[in-house]
Structures are given as structure tokens and as C-alpha cells.
Amino acid sequence: MSKPQPVTGDAMSLFGLVQPELNAVDRLIREVLTEEDPMVQRVADYLQQAPGKRVRPGLVLLGGHAARPKPETGRLVPIAAAVELIHLATLVHDDIIDRAETRRGQPALYRAFNEQVAVLTGDFLFARAFQLLAGTGHPEVVAAAADVVHTMCVGEIRQNLDHGRVATEAEYLRRIDAKTAQFLATSCRLGALAVDAPPAVREALTTYGWHVGMAYQLVDDLLDVVADPVRLGKAVAADFQQGVITLPVLYGLERVPEPAALAQALAEAQDPRRHAEAVRLLEQSGALDDVRALAERMAAEAVAALEPVPAGPAREALAVLARFVVVRDF
Amino acid sequence: MSKPQPVTGDAMSLFGLVQPELNAVDRLIREVLTEEDPMVQRVADYLQQAPGKRVRPGLVLLGGHAARPKPETGRLVPIAAAVELIHLATLVHDDIIDRAETRRGQPALYRAFNEQVAVLTGDFLFARAFQLLAGTGHPEVVAAAADVVHTMCVGEIRQNLDHGRVATEAEYLRRIDAKTAQFLATSCRLGALAVDAPPAVREALTTYGWHVGMAYQLVDDLLDVVADPVRLGKAVAADFQQGVITLPVLYGLERVPEPAALAQALAEAQDPRRHAEAVRLLEQSGALDDVRALAERMAAEAVAALEPVPAGPAREALAVLARFVVVRDF
Numbered sequence: 071m072s073k074p075q076p077v078t079g080d081a082m083s084l085f086g087l088v089q090p091e092l093n094a095v096d097r098l099i100r101e102v103l104t105e106e107d108p109m110v111q112r113v114a115d116y117l118q119q120a121p122g123k124r125v126r127p128g129l130v131l132l133g134g135h136a137a138r139p140k141p142e143t144g145r146l147v148p149i150a151a152a153v154e155l156i157h158l159a160t161l162v163h164d165d166i167i168d169r170a171e172t173r174r175g176q177p178a179l180y181r182a183f184n185e186q187v188a189v190l191t192g193d194f195l196f197a198r199a200f201q202l203l204a205g206t207g208h209p210e211v212v213a214a215a216a217d218v219v220h221t222m223c224v225g226e227i228r229q230n231l232d233h234g235r236v237a238t239e240a241e242y243l244r245r246i247d248a249k250t251a252q253f254l255a256t257s258c259r260l261g262a263l264a265v266d267a268p269p270a271v272r273e274a275l276t277t278y279g280w281h282v283g284m285a286y287q288l289v290d291d292l293l294d295v296v297a298d299p300v301r302l303g304k305a306v307a308a309d310f311q312q313g314v315i316t317l318p319v320l321y322g323l324e325r326v327p328e329p330a331a332l333a334q335a336l337a338e339a340q341d342p343r344r345h346a347e348a349v350r351l352l353e354q355s356g357a358l359d360d361v362r363a364l365a366e367r368m369a370a371e372a373v374a375a376l377e378p379v380p381a382g383p384a385r386e387a388l389a390v391l392a393r394f395v396v397v398r399d400f
Numbered sequence: 401m402s403k404p405q406p407v408t409g410d411a412m413s414l415f416g417l418v419q420p421e422l423n424a425v426d427r428l429i430r431e432v433l434t435e436e437d438p439m440v441q442r443v444a445d446y447l448q449q450a451p452g453k454r455v456r457p458g459l460v461l462l463g464g465h466a467a468r469p470k471p472e473t474g475r476l477v478p479i480a481a482a483v484e485l486i487h488l489a490t491l492v493h494d495d496i497i498d499r500a501e502t503r504r505g506q507p508a509l510y511r512a513f514n515e516q517v518a519v520l521t522g523d524f525l526f527a528r529a530f531q532l533l534a535g536t537g538h539p540e541v542v543a544a545a546a547d548v549v550h551t552m553c554v555g556e557i558r559q560n561l562d563h564g565r566v567a568t569e570a571e572y573l574r575r576i577d578a579k580t581a582q583f584l585a586t587s588c589r590l591g592a593l594a595v596d597a598p599p600a601v602r603e604a605l606t607t608y609g610w611h612v613g614m615a616y617q618l619v620d621d622l623l624d625v626v627a628d629p630v631r632l633g634k635a636v637a638a639d640f641q642q643g644v645i646t647l648p649v650l651y652g653l654e655r656v657p658e659p660a661a662l663a664q665a666l667a668e669a670q671d672p673r674r675h676a677e678a679v680r681l682l683e684q685s686g687a688l689d690d691v692r693a694l695a696e697r698m699a700a701e702a703v704a705a706l707e708p709v710p711a712g713p714a715r716e717a718l719a720v721l722a723r724f725v726v727v728r729d730f
Contacts, residue, residue, distance in 0.1 A: 107554065107557075110554050159523075163519050185496075185497075186496075187561065189497055190556050191557065193522070193553045194557065197547075200530055201550065209534045209539060215530075219530075220527035220531065224524065227437075227439070227520045228437050230520065231439040231440075231517065
């Protein structure tokens with residue numbers, strides 16, 4: 071069992087072990103987002119102006135390193151770049167779907183250009199990702215990536231057609247499984263596949279990634295409600311305002327004495343006073359503590375899942391990452 | 401050189417040689433469009449209510465048979481199904497982009513459900529396609545498919561951001577290259593790749609497919625202007641009304657004495673009298689004949705390109721198909 075180090079630093083320093091490869095991922099993304107046509111290049115440039123936290127490529131790389139110390143990184147870097155491009159594709163499409171105003175602190179792509187271009191840009195990013203995956207010559211890698219895109223789409227179609235129905239906890243968990251946990255599980259799995267890890271290690275990393283993904287999304291949904299909107303880079307309580315009930319809100323509505331008052335405060339959370347009121351109600355009800363506790367349990371299970379993975383700095387980094395995910399505030 | 405038979409029958413009978421495999425393609429599509437969730441299944445069912453002409457899977461299969469008589473069809477069928485799913489994905493997304501009302505005689509998917517579901521359904525179809533392609537264990541096949549999706553997206557992004565600018569003939573040809581010809585070329589190429597055809601045959605089939613694709617799109621753009629809207633299954637002059645200048649219209653506007661009168665008639669083509677007027681002006685100007693002649697030259701070049709392909713019924717069928725493409729009226 072890896073013993074987690076104290077949680078320090080940010081997501082970036084957690085990936086310090088694989089920083090050279092993360093830089094190579096960034097270079098490769100820049101390379102595949104280079105287009106002859108200047109108009110198309112404007113779109114490609116826009117995508118790169120506000121890079122994300124690189125959690126998924128970081129997991130591919132750390133997963134590969136943990137599965138096989140000193141791995142051949144020739145396959146890891148394109149796979150890591152591909153998962154980031156797939157993630158970016160889903161964000162571009164999700165922002166159209168959710169009518170999001172901003173993404174990573176700048177106007178969502180469909181607003182900066184138009185919806186048509188955003189639909190096409192998502193498809194373009196999927197194509198670029200599958201070109202990179204095909205280049206690894208490893209059909210299982212392509213299959214794993216296609217599988218997770220399928221899972222995410224089915225989950226979102228279901229969520230959309232289900233719109234307005236108040237979710238149960240089980241429905242919520244199924245939703246974040248499809249939305250996030252499967253993708254983080256696949257990222258770790260792809261790292262293991264890339265270095266031809268033994269099946270037990272591959273499955274262990276997949277289980278680790280799934281629990282980190284659940285923890286990550288639980289915290290994301292907490293932050294959607296409680297975070298400072300400036301630090302978060304987007305509006306607060308956006309999920310609720312789009313009719314999506316997340317676990318903190320679900321717990322809250324079940325427990326506060328006046329659910330309608332909470333719903334009202336959430337609906338008006340763009341007003342900082344109403345936002346503070348919603349957070350106060352949720353905090354008093356114990357909803358936020360319970361969601362935090364669940365996220366912490368998921369993180370602990372992630373760490374426990376690492377047992378079959380060879381001990382070493384990459385496994386340590388994964389364990390620290392699982393702990394970090396639940397204490398982050400952005 | 402194959403000597404084309406007289407053109408008879410419809411697209412279906414042209415694929416008669418590969419009908420058993422086309423039936424297997426349909427079964428496989430039905431299988432991969434089977435979803436556990438009943439709400440998601442409603443979307444999957446809707447996609448299958450109005451099957452298309454199966455031109456792309458037909459080309460994969462005929463290409464494979466032409467490249468290697470009596471081919472092992474285990475790889476051809478999933479690849480053929482995958483190209484149809486990719487085609488379907490692009491149609492679902494294009495209909496959102498073009499605000500199309502109908503597709504194949506029924507309301508476009510984004511109208512039957514909503515835009516969000518349509519964005520996700522396109523992504524879902526891409527994922528299903530790449531799952532099938534990965535299952536062939538042939539990375540070159542995955543790469544060829546990803547390449548053509550990339551090409552189509554870049555072409556469409558450029559077209560969208562270029563909106564409103566009157567195209568030149570060269571720009572028009574570049575557009576239909578990216579939109580259709582590359583995909584039909586890739587369909588034939590995938591057939592050759594699936595059966596490990598020699599490079600000369602693979603390239604010959606790719607060249608054939610490209611010319612058929614150019615001819616096909618030229619005729620599509622003619623039909624957009626001249627066809628019976630009922631037989632076509634969509635509104636006439638839809639391209640023009642969306643600001644897309646096709647070659648028949650481009651030639652017409654360059655040649656009619658009063659371009660504004662032609663533009664006006666096209667803009668009002670939902671009125672059958674105005675539609676007849678637009679067709680009369682275009683016909684008198686010689687624009688339609690010149691587009692037909694170009695389509696015929698492309699079809700002839702497609703047939704000529706088949707020379708290195710082994711003579712046999714599959715090559716014959718491809719030659720007939722090239723001829724058929726330019727005389728079809730739907």
C-alpha cells in the first residue's frame with residue numbers, strides 16, 4: 071500500500087514526475103492543431119488560448135509510468151494528447167448543449183465563433199484524436215477510447231432526454247460515472263495499455279482512475295455550488311440553473327426545512343448575496359459535508375486500488391493526486 | 401479497361417453483387433444501434449427509420465471485391481458499417497448546422513428530438529464507427545477513416561467562416577472535394593485496405609472513388625436546383641437559400657443577363673412557379689449542361705482509373721455505378 075504524502079502544491083506539480091512528457095503532449099497538441107487554412111487556424115488557436123488542467127493526459131502518463139517503471143514513452147505521449155483532444159471535443163460540444171457563456175475564463179467557442187463552427191470543431195478534435203490513436207498501431211487503445219466516447223454520449227443523451235426529472239442519488243452516481251469516472255478510468259487504462267502492463271496492474275489502474283473520477287466530479291459539483299465564480303472561471307450554480315440536479319443540491323433539497331427557499335436562492339445565485347444564502351442553507355443541512363465525505367471515501371478507495379501497482383514514485387504521485395482531488399478549490 | 405454496361409436499375413441493384421454483405425452491414429448497424437436505455441434506443445431507432453442509399457458501404461464492399469476476387473469479408477462488413485455510421489454522424493450534425501427541416505423524408509433528428517441530443521447523437525455515431533474500425537485490428541483502416549473525418553470538418557469549418565462570399569469555380573471544387581469526393585475515395589480505399597490489396601490497386605480504387613465522389617456531388621448540387629422536391633425528400637434550392645453557392649448557380653449567375661432575377665427566383669423556389677422560372681433561366685444559360693458535362697467527365701475518369709484493378713464483375717459494377725451516378729434523378 072502506498073502511504074500518501076501530505077497534500078501540497080497544485081495539479082501541475084502533482085504531474086511533476088511526467089512534466090517532460092506533458093510538455094511533449096503540449097507540443098504534439100500544438101502540432102496537430104496546425105492547419106493550412108488561416109480561417110481554420112483561428113479556431114485551432116482559440117482552442118489553445120486557455121489550456122486546461124491536463125488531468126487526463128497526466129493520468130495517462132502517470133498510469134504508464136506506474137505500470138512499468140521507465141516506460142518507452144513513444145506511445146504514451148500521443149495517447150495522452152489524444153485523450154486531451156477528446157476531452158476538449160466534449161467540452162466544445164457540451165458548451166453548446168449547456169449554453170455555457172464561458173469556458174476556462176474566455177467565451178465558449180460557440181460564442182466566439184458560432185454554433186455551427188463549434189459542432190464541426192468538436193468533430194474535428196475527435197478526428198485528430200483518433201488519428202493520433204491510430205498512429206500507435208494498437209487497436210485496443212483505439213477501442214478503449216471509442217468505448218469511453220460512446221459511454222459519455224449515451225450518458226448525456228439519457229440526461230438530456232430525462233431533463234427536469236429530479237434525480238435520485240443512484241441516478242446521480244450513474245450520471246457522473248458516465249460523464250467523468252469512466253473517462254478518468256480509461257485514461258489510466260490507456261497508460262497501462264500503452265506500456266503493455268500485466269492485466270492485474272491494468273485493472274488496478276482502471277479501478278483507481280474510476281474512483282478518482284467519481285471523487286473529482288463530486289468535488290466539481292460541490293465547487294459549482296460553493297466556489298468563488300472568478301476562481302472557478304464560470305458562473306456558480308450553473309448546473310442547477312440548467313435543470314441539472316447534482317448531489318449537493320439533491321441532498322440539500324431533501325434536508326432543508328424549506329426546499330423552495332433553497333431552490334430560489336440557487337436560481338438567483340448570480341447575485342452574491344443569494345449565492346451566500348444558498349451556500350449557508352446547504353452547509354447547515356449537512357449536505358455539503360456528506361458530499362465531501364463521499365468524495366473522500368472515493369479518494370481513499372482509489373488509493374487502496376493501487377495495491378497491485380509496483381511501488382515507486384509514479385504510484386506515489388497517483389496516491390497524492392487522489393488526495394489532492396478532494397481538497398482542490400478550483 | 402472495363403466496358404460499361406448500359407445503365408439500368410437503381411443504386412440498390414448496382415450493389416446486387418454485394419447484396420448479402422450489404423444485408424450483413426444492415427444487421428451490424430442494427431446491432432450497434434441497440435442500447436440498453438429505452439430513451440437512448442428511441443434515438444437509435446429514429447436513425448434507422450429512413451435508411452439511406454448505402455453508397456459508401458456499397459463502395460467499401462465493391463472496392464474490396466474488385467481488389468481481391470472472393471475476399472475474406474470478415475473485415476469488409478464492419479468497415480462498411482463504420483463508414484455508413486460516420487456518414488450518418490455527419491448528416492445529423494450537418495442538419496443542425498444547415499437548419500435542415502427534413503432528412504430522407506422525415507424531420508431532421510434535431511427537430512424530432514432537440515439540438516443537444518443531435519450533437520450528442522453525432523458523437524455517439526462517430527464512437528460506434530471507431531469501435532467497429534478498431535475491431536478490425538487494422539490501424540491503417542482507423543487512420544484512413546480519421547483522416548477523412550478531419551478533411552470533411554476542415555472543409556466545412558472553412559465553408560462556414562467563409563459564409564456569404566461568392567465562390568469561384570476553384571473554391572467550389574475544393575469544397576466538394578472535402579465534402580464528398582474524399583469520403584467516397586476513402587470508402588473505396590478502405591475496401592482495398594481491408595483485403596490487403598496491392599498498392600497500385602489501392603491507389604486506383606482511391607482515384608476511382610474520388611472521381612465518382614466529384615461526379616456524385618456535382619449531380620447532387622444539380623438536383624438541389626432542378627429536382628422534384630418530393631422525390632428528393634427535401635426542399636429545392638436549399639443550398640442557395642442557406643447562402644451556399646453551388647456550381648450550377650455560380651455558372652448561372654455568371655451567364656444570365658439578369659443575375660438578380662435568377663437570385664430572386666432561387667430565393668423563392670419553394671413556390672413551384674418561381675422554381676420553374678429559376679430552372680428555365682439556368683437551363684437557357686447553359687449552366688446546367690456545363691455542370692452535367694463536368695460530372696460526365698468525372699465519371700469517365702473514374703471508369704478510366706479502374707484500369708489497374710483486376711477485371712471481373714466487381715470492377716464492372718463499379719464502372720456501371722460511375723455511369724449511374726450522373727444519370728440518377730434522386
